[in-house]
Amino acid sequence: xxxxxxxxxxxxxxxxxxxxxxxxxxxxxxxxxxxxxxxxxxxxxxxxxxxxxxxxxxxxxxxxxxxxxxxxxxxxxxxxxxxxxxxxxxxxxxxxxxxxxxxxxxxxxxxxxxxxxxxxxxxxxxxxxxxxxxxxxxxxxxxxxxxxxxxxxxxxxxxxxxxxxxxxxxxxxxxxxxxxxxxxxxxxxxxxxxxxxxxxxxxxxxxxxxxxxxxxxxxxxxxxxxxxxxxxxxxxxxxxxxxxxxxxxxxxxxxxxxxxxxxxxxxxxxxxxxxxxxxxxxxxxxxxxxxxxxxxxxxxxxxxxxxxxxxxxxxxxxxxxxxxxxxxxxxxxxxxxxxxxxxxxxxxxxxxxxxxxxxxxxxxxxxxxxxxxxxxxxxxxxxxxxxxxxxxxxxxxxxxxxxxxxxxxxxxxxxxxx
Numbered sequence: 001x002x003x004x005x006x007x008x009x010x011x012x013x014x015x016x017x018x019x020x021x022x023x024x025x026x027x028x029x030x031x032x033x034x035x036x037x038x039x040x041x042x043x044x045x046x047x048x049x050x051x052x053x054x055x056x057x058x059x060x061x062x063x064x065x066x067x068x069x070x071x072x073x074x075x076x077x078x079x080x081x082x083x084x085x086x087x088x089x090x091x092x093x094x095x096x097x098x099x100x101x102x103x104x105x106x107x108x109x110x111x112x113x114x115x116x117x118x119x120x121x122x123x124x125x126x127x128x129x130x131x132x133x134x135x136x137x138x139x140x141x142x143x144x145x146x147x148x149x150x151x152x153x154x155x156x157x158x159x160x161x162x163x164x165x166x167x168x169x170x171x172x173x174x175x176x177x178x179x180x181x182x183x184x185x186x187x188x189x190x191x192x193x194x195x196x197x198x199x200x201x202x203x204x205x206x207x208x209x210x211x212x213x214x215x216x217x218x219x220x221x222x223x224x225x226x227x228x229x230x231x232x233x234x235x236x237x238x239x240x241x242x243x244x245x246x247x248x249x250x251x252x253x254x255x256x257x258x259x260x261x262x263x264x265x266x267x268x269x270x271x272x273x274x275x276x277x278x279x280x281x282x283x284x285x286x287x288x289x290x291x292x293x294x295x296x297x298x299x300x301x302x303x304x305x306x307x308x309x310x311x312x313x314x315x316x317x318x319x320x321x322x323x324x325x326x327x328x329x330x331x332x333x334x335x336x337x338x339x340x341x342x343x344x345x346x347x348x349x350x351x352x353x354x355x356x357x358x359x360x361x362x363x364x365x366x367x368x369x370x371x372x373x374x375x376x377x378x379x380x381x382x383x384x385x386x387x388x389x390x391x392x393x394x395x396x397x398x399x400x401x402x403x404x405x406x407x408x409x410x411x412x413x414x415x416x417x418x
Contacts, residue, residue: 003027005117007110009126010102014041017056017127020064025079026121030070032086033102035061085109094138096401103131110140133371137405149188210235225256232351234266243270261287265296277304281324293324299331311338329359337368345376363394367403374410 004026012019013034020028041054061070064082068074073081086109089099093108106124113120114163124142125134135142216233219226234249247270250263257263264283271280281304287297302317318335322328336351349372355365370386373379387403394400 001122003117005029005113005120007031007106007113007122008034009124009128009131010037010413011093011127011410012125013038013057014053015127017053017060020060020076020082021078023080026081027073028080028082029109029113030061030082030084031106032084033105035084037102067390085113088112094405096138096405098135103134107131107138107140111138114140117286122360134402136375137402139409168261178203208264224252225254227253230256231263234263238266238270243273246270247274259290261291261294261297265300269302272304280304284303293320295321295328298324302331302334306334307336309341311342314338315342327358329355329362329365333362333365333368336365336372340368340372346371347374348376361393363390363397364399366390366393367397367399370403370406374406380410380414384414 004024006023006026007029008031009020013030016022038054038057051209064070064074064237070082070084073083075081087093087099087105092115093099093111096109097104097108099105099108110122110124114120117362118370122141124140125144126132126135126142127144132142132144148282152164160361196308213233213236214231216236219229220233223229230249230253234253235242236247237246237249247267250267250270253263254260254267264287268280268283271277273285281301284297284301285292291297298317302321305311305313307315315335315338318331318338321331322335325331330353332351336348336355339345340348341352349369352369352372355362356369359365364385367390370383370390373386374383384407387407389398391400391407397403
């Protein structure tokens, strides 16, 4: 009987750190890149609950490591074996994958394991939609982990997409801390005759930061209601990725101009970046009280609920946005995907056809139509035409490799049917 091999994505481990005991007996693989993401998330992510779950994953893995070497494999009570593996760049893997991205490393590793173990049932467990689509194109068997809460969908993907911003934010904090230590040391009596100094680059950057901040603060001391100074300081904090300070300063401005939509949008953005979703939603809904047809807010709310898999609410806000601007092709495309995620395939195709009728060169509508015709209707010929149209419009587009691979896979199936 063929054994089971399960490869775990980051979001799966974050949702259930004890998933090992819930899987059928087999070999459980944790990609090395997943461990790296978990390690960074437990200290750098702004959401407290997510940091806690990342630490829980680390705790469980440490307990396993005490029983043996994870590289060689640790046997569980139910007979399963947990291993940590890395993709081998010297071994064959699908050409459409780029090993510079974590998603593709996981897919490449899964492909390598499956080919080395042809008699085994190799399954990648993930809730990442883009990974799901790529896996289907590559012929990799993938299983969604059945979540009861939407918050943890694609958390591993979140870090991959935002890691540059997180690292940049951490670097800014480090600069400020180094500068603060140096200032304190220079201000105290010294036993050494040599004053501690910052490296020239960091020193000048920190000094420039201080000068800008103090200029605005001085102006606000003279006049706390100086709107230009408040906006300038808030924007400065935002650009420096100090979102808590930015939100607090924007709020002071809002007390002077409660109906300034652009500032409220900035406040909402700060709260979402801080993981304070309720406060962010509150700001957006506050705008709708006096601007019920604000397109940016309606679309932002639709996107928020889409990302949190509350597709009914997403559809509601997307539809309101389209009532205001029915020719917005991007919003209608997102509306179509929301319908598809609810299992309403025909409705999704109806909305995509509206997009294409209004904007025949909307490449993403053709690409999504190809996926839905293939996966939702098993219409291989129609799907192939949609992918070909996407490539005609956008031959070097974001999903050109996936479209080419899909066409190749479809042709293979059609040939086998003949």
